[in-house]
Amino acid sequence: MPEFSFELDDDQKAVRDWIHGFAVDVMRPAAAEWDEREETPWPIIQEAAKIGLYSLDFYAQQYFDPTGLGIPMTMEELFWGDAGIALSIVGTSLAAVAVLANGTEEQVGTWIPPMYGDANDVKVAAFCSSEPDAGSDVAAMRTRAVYDEAKDEWVINGTKTWVTNGGIAGVHVVIASVDPELGARGHASFVVPPGTRGLSQGQKFKKHGIRASHTAEVVLEDVRVPGHCLLGGKEKLDERLARARERARSGTERGKNAAMATFEASRPAVGAQAVGVARAAYEVALEYAKNRVQFGRPIIDNQGIAFQLADMRTQIDAARLLVWRASWMATAGRPFTAAEGSMSKLFAGETAKAVTAQAVQILGGNGFTREYPVERMHRDAAIFTIFEGTSEIQRLVIARTLSGMQIR
Ligand SMILES: Cc1cc2nc3c(=O)[nH]c(=O)nc-3n(C[C@H](O)[C@H](O)[C@H](O)COP(=O)(O)OP(=O)(O)OC[C@H]3O[C@@H](n4cnc5c(N)ncnc54)[C@H](O)[C@@H]3O)c2cc1C
Numbered sequence: 001m002p003e004f005s006f007e008l009d010d011d012q013k014a015v016r017d018w019i020h021g022f023a024v025d026v027m028r029p030a031a032a033e034w035d036e037r038e039e040t041p042w043p044i045i046q047e048a049a050k051i052g053l054y055s056l057d058f059y060a061q062q063y064f065d066p067t068g069l070g071i072p073m074t075m076e077e078l079f080w081g082d083a084g085i086a087l088s089i090v091g092t093s094l095a096a097v098a099v100l101a102n103g104t105e106e107q108v109g110t111w112i113p114p115m116y117g118d119a120n121d122v123k124v125a126a127f128c129s130s131e132p133d134a135g136s137d138v139a140a141m142r143t144r145a146v147y148d149e150a151k152d153e154w155v156i157n158g159t160k161t162w163v164t165n166g167g168i169a170g171v172h173v174v175i176a177s178v179d180p181e182l183g184a185r186g187h188a189s190f191v192v193p194p195g196t197r198g199l200s201q202g203q204k205f206k207k208h209g210i211r212a213s214h215t216a217e218v219v220l221e222d223v224r225v226p227g228h229c230l231l232g233g234k235e236k237l238d239e240r241l242a243r244a245r246e247r248a249r250s251g252t253e254r255g256k257n258a259a260m261a262t263f264e265a266s267r268p269a270v271g272a273q274a275v276g277v278a279r280a281a282y283e284v285a286l287e288y289a290k291n292r293v294q295f296g297r298p299i300i301d302n303q304g305i306a307f308q309l310a311d312m313r314t315q316i317d318a319a320r321l322l323v324w325r326a327s328w329m330a331t332a333g334r335p336f337t338a339a340e341g342s343m344s345k346l347f348a349g350e351t352a353k354a355v356t357a358q359a360v361q362i363l364g365g366n367g368f369t370r371e372y373p374v375e376r377m378h379r380d381a382a383i384f385t386i387f388e389g390t391s392e393i394q395r396l397v398i399a400r401t402l403s404g405m406q407i408r
Contacts (some may be wrong), residue, residue: 065331275320
């Protein structure tokens with residue numbers, strides 16, 4: 001394990017600058033258009049695929065970067081470019097991480113490559129956990145998977161909602177209950193291969209922000225998947241369920257469920273996305289404040305504006321440090337004893353929301369129009385206190401971890 005450094009090494013800097021170039025040349029000029037179109041920007045994903053920025057190889061390289069900084073650095077630069085387009089580019093990685101966190105080596109090799117497709121035929125993937133009555137309360141999930149032993153198939157029924165890439169994905173990873181009596185401990189993850197009958201897209205949502213990213217319901221009606229699509233395999237599931245039943249009987253219920261393993265791993269990455277949007281809005285506001293003249297001097301000449309910018313930058317740097325700490329801890333195999341992953345996502349998400357609001361204020365009337373990008377950035381930033389666990393849920397996780405008590 002290399003020692004931790006606050007400075008990226010030369011290779012990391014080169015990758016960062018390469019992503020930044022793509023963000024400046026390709027994402028920024030297209031951001032307003034795809035925000036208005038409210039569609040997945042396929043041509044931009046294809047361009048990213050052509051240069052290797054949307055590929056399994058690239059994400060695997062960043063994911064396994066021994067310093068832990070590959071993924072946060074990538075996320076920050078892409079989301080600095082544009083949050084909606086960036087989510088369309090990285091949305092697949094949540095499904096990929098679900099397979100990595102819960103699957104066998106063979107399943108990782110089988111299912112992650114087709115999630116990305118190739119430069120000539122790009123694909124996206126989707127991770128389906130949330131349901132209309134099970135958002136923060138994951139244990140309330142109703143989607144059921146029942147094993148048909150005679151055919152060695154799982155039969156899945158239910159409705160998922162708010163799914164990034166839902167219905168337009170090739171591979172869908174679906175969390176379902178295999179034993180409702182065990183609540184969240186009775187959940188398992190399944191791969192639903194491309195073209196499987198019974199899986200369809202329901203409503204596509206019109207959103208407040210990140211509008212270049214597709215969010216929709218996924219309806220599962222008697223979806224049959226082969227036994228080998230159960231992530232981790234049947235033997236491991238049976239052992240896990242037996243342990244959970246024993247704990248439930250003895251009143252020592254513990255352990256993690258399938259969706260939580262994915263969210264824990266992805267929270268610092270989402271924090272890095274929020275840092276990218278916050279930094280983008282701060283930079284626009286700083287430039288504007290230096291150039292906009294009122295009362296005969298640039299508005300930054302007023303402490304009321306300059307101090308806001310000082311606070312914005314301080315919060316952004318603090319958020320990045322929390323994200324980098326959590327990412328480093330995860331890579332170094334250090335347990336999150338104070339819920340450091342949740343801390344990073346909580347602070348970075350709230351920072352993005354506050355900083356983008358301040359940027360709108362500093363730009364005055366211009367900040368309120370779509371002529372300037374901070375209006376879009378402010379709408380985009382609102383997602384970071386909602387998805388992958390709301391800010392309230394992050395606070396619950398942190399408080400429970402610190403206190404050891406089941407705070408409600
Ligand atoms: C654009 C977008 C993309 C998404 N992508 C995906 C995806 O790809 N896959 C997926 O599975 N899901 C996805 N989600 C779902 C997202 O994770 C959920 O929206 C989120 O977990 C919150 O659930 P909910 O919307 O049902 O809100 P609710 O759980 O109904 O919460 C409503 C409010 O109550 C608060 N609250 C709830 N419980 C408590 C409590 N115990 N204490 C204090 N406050 C509480 C919440 O913090 C929130 O403020 C996405 C959502 C959006 C908007």
